[in-house]
Amino acid sequence: MLSRLKLIDFRCYGSFSWQIPQQGAVILGNNAQGKTSLLEAVCFLLRLQSPRTARPGPLAAHGRQSFGIRGELPGQIRRILWAPDAPDLQVNGEPRRDQRSYLADSYPVVWMGNDDLSLVRAGADARRKYMDFLGTQWHPGYRTALFSYRRALKTRNHLLKHKSRDRLQIDAYTRQLALYGTELRSLRASLLELLLPHIIMAYRRIGGREEQVGAAYRAAEEGDLYERMCAGLDRDIRYGQTQNGPHRDDLEITLNGRSAAQFASEGQQRTIAISLKLAQSSLLTEETGHTPIHLIDDVFGELDPTRRIAFLQALPADAQSLITTTHLDWLHNTPCPLPAFQLENSTLRPVQS
Numbered sequence: 001m002l003s004r005l006k007l008i009d010f011r012c013y014g015s016f017s018w019q020i021p022q023q024g025a026v027i028l029g030n031n032a033q034g035k036t037s038l039l040e041a042v043c044f045l046l047r048l049q050s051p052r053t054a055r056p057g058p059l060a061a062h063g064r065q066s067f068g069i070r071g072e073l074p075g076q077i078r079r080i081l082w083a084p085d086a087p088d089l090q091v092n093g094e095p096r097r098d099q100r101s102y103l104a105d106s107y108p109v110v111w112m113g114n115d116d117l118s119l120v121r122a123g124a125d126a127r128r129k130y131m132d133f134l135g136t137q138w139h140p141g142y143r144t145a146l147f148s149y150r151r152a153l154k155t156r157n158h159l160l161k162h163k164s165r166d167r168l169q170i171d172a173y174t175r176q177l178a179l180y181g182t183e184l185r186s187l188r189a190s191l192l193e194l195l196l197p198h199i200i201m202a203y204r205r206i207g208g209r210e211e212q213v214g215a216a217y218r219a220a221e222e223g224d225l226y227e228r229m230c231a232g233l234d235r236d237i238r239y240g241q242t243q244n245g246p247h248r249d250d251l252e253i254t255l256n257g258r259s260a261a262q263f264a265s266e267g268q269q270r271t272i273a274i275s276l277k278l279a280q281s282s283l284l285t286e287e288t289g290h291t292p293i294h295l296i297d298d299v300f301g302e303l304d305p306t307r308r309i310a311f312l313q314a315l316p317a318d319a320q321s322l323i324t325t326t327h328l329d330w331l332h333n334t335p336c337p338l339p340a341f342q343l344e345n346s347t348l349r350p351v352q353s
């Protein structure tokens with residue numbers, strides 16, 4: 001549980017400090033008051049990742065180069081001073097030499113946002129990100145395979161784009177790519193095997209129906225990855241891009257055996273999207289021994305009362321949940337045990353009930 005959060009020059013926050021209730025809070029505020037930024041800061045503190053940006057640069061307040069986040073958790077105080085060339089990561093005052101060692105004993109996080117529907121409706125990229133955010137919290141080897149794969153892919157694509165004739169050099173990266181790519185695929189497949197029962201259970205809980213949700217990992221091509229990459233080399237040089245590999249794989253989601261993107265109703269798609277996230281939560285609890293911190297950004301306004309109540313009841317009783325919303329109308333017909341805070345111009349104050 002995160003008990004105190006401090007921010008310096010993070011997004012719209014110049015200097016900010018908040019004693020967070022143990023069970024979490026509902027954060028109420030009009031648009032552009034800093035609700036998402038607050039959840040984003042917690043996510044970055046714990047996972048060094050933001051759901052809104054791939055690079056940390058935009059997290060620094062306008063006109064600043066660097067930002068700071070500090071958070072108190074049971075037995076650990078985490079502190080990030082992020083400067084573009086030299087990020088300073090500390091736990092309990094001890095510097096951590098790299099991101100991997102900073103993350104090794106961090107807490108798990110589940111992020112739920114109002115664009116989660118894209119997990120069902122949009123392209124494969126959203127579903128790969130979903131798997132990767134979970135995978136890197138599930139298994140240290142996942143992060144190594146993913147990051148090594150991304151690095152090798154970037155270099156191979158660079159060589160392809162610049163029409164390098166040095167096929168030996170391309171081949172060296174093809175070998176690396178195939179090695180890490182095969183490892184990543186195998187980790188994703190194992191992850192999905194563990195995850196699927198949690199998705200099915202969460203769907204039944206929220207949807208309350210007998211419909212059968214399914215999820216299957218689909219590799220973009222079959223056979224040995226290195227051989228497929230070698231066979232496609234001329235085409236890759238023509239496109240200036242690697243066309244085979246796990247960066248093109250997908251997580252196929254079905255309802256009653258049919259594509260959920262094409263055939264599920266909007267309500268069913270929303271239930272699937274929430275179930276995918278609740279499944280992350282129960283899997284991470286099982287695998288890490290810690291209940292994740294739930295960061296729930298502007299989700300409730302979109303749900304009908306039945307799903308809203310089922311969703312709130314499905315959140316683990318011992319989880320710390322930070323829920324943002326632009327209006328509290330839904331609270332009138334939804335019993336919510338969390339204290340509410342009003343956020344205005346980056347300042348929080350408790351809402352008297």
Ligand SMILES: Nc1ncnc2c1ncn2[C@@H]1O[C@H](COP(=O)(O)OP(=O)(O)OP(=O)(O)O)[C@@H](O)[C@H]1O
Nearest residue numbers: 011012031032033034035036037058059060061062
């Ligand atoms: N790097 C930055 N520096 C300063 N301000 C920023 C930065 N990035 C975003 N902002 C501004 O911070 C404000 C708060 O944004 P945020 O997305 O947190 O608001 P929000 O309360 O979640 O809004 P909404 O309800 O519309 O989603 C916005 O005015 C945004 O333009």
